[in-house]
Amino acid sequence: MKQQARRQQISERIWVEKPNASEVHIEIDQKIPRWQESLLLAWLIAWAFCGGVFVYYALQPVPWSDRIFFIISSSLWLYFFVRITKVFLWRRMGKEKIHIKTGEMTIQNAIGRWGRVEQFKLSTVQKLGIIKQDPGNFFVFLDNSFWIIGGEKVGFLKGSTPHRVGKQLSVREAETLLRIMDSAIKAFSK
Numbered sequence: 001m002k003q004q005a006r007r008q009q010i011s012e013r014i015w016v017e018k019p020n021a022s023e024v025h026i027e028i029d030q031k032i033p034r035w036q037e038s039l040l041l042a043w044l045i046a047w048a049f050c051g052g053v054f055v056y057y058a059l060q061p062v063p064w065s066d067r068i069f070f071i072i073s074s075s076l077w078l079y080f081f082v083r084i085t086k087v088f089l090w091r092r093m094g095k096e097k098i099h100i101k102t103g104e105m106t107i108q109n110a111i112g113r114w115g116r117v118e119q120f121k122l123s124t125v126q127k128l129g130i131i132k133q134d135p136g137n138f139f140v141f142l143d144n145s146f147w148i149i150g151g152e153k154v155g156f157l158k159g160s161t162p163h164r165v166g167k168q169l170s171v172r173e174a175e176t177l178l179r180i181m182d183s184a185i186k187a188f189s190k
Contacts, residue, residue: 011172023188024101032091047084098181131154151167154166
């Protein structure tokens with residue numbers, strides 16, 4: 001008889017599923033309140049309009065020095081347009097997926113089905129813990145803002161390389177995620 005997978009909501013954003021006795025799947029939803037999503041969309045639309053102006057003037061018959069300015073401005077605009085679009089998509093349909101099974105862990109920052117998967121042998125995962133942050137630090141504040149992809153709260157080392165998960169979780173959610181990951185890694189290590 002096949003065991004039914006149990007999907008359990010641990011917090012508002014964290015879901016845990018145990019499809020069998022040797023696997024744990026953790027999903028961290030990245031959705032934000034509707035008003036914040038609306039602000040991101042307004043920013044994206046305004047930025048697209050600005051880019052349209054830059055591209056329009058870059059294609060006009062103007063002096064070469066003016067055209068160079070608009071071409072460079074258009075390039076910078078495109079870089080930030082891609083970043084803003086990625087943040088908007090991340091907040092709309094992004095998830096952090098952590099799969100832990102016997103001897104192996106995978107982490108994926110997925111937008112829909114897309115996203116690079118990182119694989120780790122459980123035997124190489126060291127120093128799993130909460131990332132200490134200074135709440136008075138401006139960069140910590142910025143990293144935890146809704147218009148940025150970042151603000152990871154749980155980290156570990158693979159060799160000497162740090163890896164982080166749990167984007168913009170509360171302290172309580174980060175502690176819960178840490179407990180789940182720690183117990184799964186201990187249970188499924190060979």
